[in-house]
Amino acid sequence: MTLDTWSDEIDHDEQPRERRRWPLVVGASLLALVAAYVAAAFLLGDRVPRGTTVAGVAVGGQDAATARATLARALGGASAEPIVLTSPAGEVAMSPEELGVGIDVDETVAGLVGFSLAPVDLWHHLAGGSDEPAAVTVDEDAFGAALEDARGELDAEPVEGSLSLEGGTATLTEPRTGTTTDVEGTVAAVRRWWPAEGTVEVAAASVEPKVSADELRRVKAEFADVAVSAPVTVTAGETSFTLEPKAFVPAIVLEADESGTIVPRADEKKLAEVVRAAARKADAEVEAKDAVVTFSGRTPTVKAHVPGVALDDASLQAQVWKAISTPTRTATVATKKVEPGFTTAAAKATLPKEKISSFTTYYKPGQARVRNIKLASRVLDGTYIPPGEQFSMNAVLGERTAGKGYVEAGIIRNGRAAESVGGGISQVSTTIFNAAFFAGVQLDAWTPHYYYISRYPEGREATISWPDLHNKFTNTTDGGILMQVAATDTSITVSFWGTKKYDVTATKSDRYDVVQPKRYTDDDPDCINQSPVVGFKVDVGRILKQGGKVVKTEKFTTNYRPEDDVTCTNAR
Template sequence: VLLGVGGTATLFAVLYGGAVAYAGDGVPRGTTVRGVDIGGLSPQEAERKLVERLGPRASEPMTVQVGDARLRLDPKRAGLGFDPRGTVVAAGTRSLNPIKLFGSLFGGGREIAPKITVAEEQLRASLELVAEQVAERPREGSITFRDGTPKAVMPREGRTVDIVAAEQAIRAGYLSPEGITLPTVVAKPKVTREEVERAMKEFAEPAVSGPVVVSVEGKKARLPVRTFAKHLSMVPDAQGRLQPKLAAVELYADAEEVLDPLQEKPQDATFKIVGGRPTVVPSKAGKVIKPTELAESVLAVLPKRTGRTAVVQLHPEQPKLTTEEAKSLGVKEVIGTWTTHYVPAPYKNVNIHRAADLIRGSVILPGEEWSLNKTVGERTAANGFVKGLIINDGRLYEDYGGGTSAVATTTFNAAFFSGVKILEFHPHSFYISIYPEGREATVAWPYKDLRFRNTLDSAIVIDTSYTNSSVTVTFWGTKEYQVQAGKSPRRNIRQPREIVDDSVNCANQNPQPGFEVDVYRLLHKDGHLVKRETYHVKYNPADKITCKRPERSRQRR
């Protein structure tokens, strides 16, 4: 027995010694990292092999899958890094434990996870960006009121990335040759189907069942459904319950014309030229409906199908410009004026007179900006304009507002000689001889405007007058500058072409050479030159255009 035991021990010792010798001092045999075998290698050899095989993969974009979407994630931006040395240390070296030692020789291999470095904030930020790109946001239940008819929008679940679980998936899958699937969670809407059905029955349907009567101190006005319904909405509160909301300012703006007979609007002080001098027309205080109170009162009666009368009060409101303020604005003398003479035509008289009427009485306080387009509005039939000849791309065409540029040019010159700052003006594409060279302006809704800023110490009041062949614009205020104008000789003169046109909208056009010119103004104050301004203007040639259809042609005048 002793011999048998001794022999077995001797055999074990021989085998153990051989195993120790075979295993060596390196990484245990059968060890792999992301499929890379480093078993039996020394720590230095194992580290070099990991750098060679996994190093490139560590910096390559990772493929992440979220549902049906596949995206690329940059490891560096995500704060991920590979630690080869730490991985080898974690793999360890051969063990002297017989069980582990023989297991490494005769058992299967062991796969160990790579050691990685993670910048937590960068990884979370990258995953949040991925979540934004692929998120299926829940659709909240709601009710819309387009065309005065309530429409239920039923809720729908969404899906988003589970950031915490996704971080774990990224850590576990980094350096894997396969893509990483990011876990998602269901995003539930706050507003349920049952809540939409309740809100529809209790509020939305009764809300549009008929008009609302607004009552103010015994006077009444009727608001049709279409006036208030388009400003209705239903928004969820913190508990997911739909609450009605009525946009106060928008409702008041739409209903203002209907409500005007119930109110007394305040009137700003204005100026009127009497006996050749500006006179203040006194302001007047008013009593008006407050938009917020109107919205609250209307909203309160909308759940009712009968008795839909919203009672509101009038509140005092002062004018924006009082009589006393107007008298202190320094409007006392002419600071700039200009007259433009033109060949009369029915369309010109209508459009020029209408534009002049609309800008008359404009009050521009010190520092304020004035715009012709904003003051006159779009040139349409509804705004009092008719069709006439306009210049478009160097050609004469027919459209609404033809002739308005005569008012723009006249206003430009009045501003020019008042000394105010010109912010925007656009000369015509070709020169029109009734205007001073370079000192003229065309306008087109909405992209070409005439704008200036009142840089004077006094306010400016614009006055206009006209005949059937002239228009005059005068600026009143306190004169600060003596303005001297001049211009350079024409240069770069270019001759027009001759064109025969058979289009339906053709208009005959007289030729005019193109040229460039500089205009300047010198601003003097108290006898001293304080500023010189130069404007460079380029005119294209006006081609000679002959229409083949004489009955449709029009001669430019």
């Protein structure tokens, strides 16, 4: 073996030995580093990362016990201060106790310290912490109840806007968004910001109005500004007239549908009223006039009816609305001829043919009341009631006044005899009532006297007074009724001439519920002596027949109060 050969063999044996040593070195180094890392984690785990603050209180670098003491001392007073909750609608201050919130110092510190091998935690210890929130405890039931009680200050309903056309001017009022407080979100906000902040903004959801501001602006620009821009000129036949915006805007409806969209439309009834009023004023629409029947004695004269002119409803609505809605501002409305309800032909066909009823009542001559009876009879005589029309005695006579020739005479006032201008015409009313009763017409309104008066048929009579006591009936026969009223010094007779429709029979019960009068002495100078008359009830009926067959029966009860025995000691 040569020296070179030996040397080569030595080098070949040393190289594998060196390669086996380096893993041991690396492993030892890693173990050392891990040991150092773990040791650092142990050393730093019981301390709050440097630079850390909790709700603004510096606790960085402090061990757990020191940090707890620091936080307890610094945050202890927060539970005594009110928490102000704010929202877009308002604010409310409540104590932490009312809200059911508190600060858990132990939990707060526990979240900042503790052994951890996480690199990020070790980095925080070395590089420094941040401002952290305190651990806040929340009694969610108490918090929710307190927040519900505070909704009056924190929540707000949305306020709808409006588009007004009043006075012919388009005015837009912007809507306002409402707000409603979210409980869970507000709990999270309190956990995040309290006690570092004494004022916490609640979590709130916006509540939008039904109609958006954009929709109101659209309708104003596209419709409202156009609608009130100028008067509308309406042509009907040969006549034209104008409608000012302030006149027709009450007929415009700007209501939103469920989606909040406004589709302008017309209130058809109001629009027709506005247009027709202007048309009548301009004689573009003329009311038809009924035929008029007058009498000289029993001889009739028929004044022919006059046809009217009316705007066509469909044309009115379509054309006028189009003119309101567009810049054209003109409308041509069709017209039509209108016949009255009582035409000349109807008047002639329904002229009275025969006497259908008559009734007479009596009185003593020479009394002041006789003058009133005769005067009222002259006014009522010749009154004609077309078929289907209503007669009203007060409407024909009007108020009874001295200026019309009426004088003071006896009346019944509050159950006592008295005097008044026009007294006595209740006898005219009662006589008319009985003529109407036996004519078979529809009896609409009548009032019996307060107590029974022997000159009238028992149960069938009607007093009258201006303006509240009426005698009214409707002519339900097949022809017109001529009322003839004739008064003498001792009697009044009312006859109805027309077309007989019914044979009428009256019925009457015996008196019942009899009440005896009382006796009074009265020293009032306006007192009038009264003779006693018993009070009672009586049932009155009416049987209506056609061709011998009963077609209708009616019954009503008349209640008479007693006429008390009054002796006047100081009468005038």
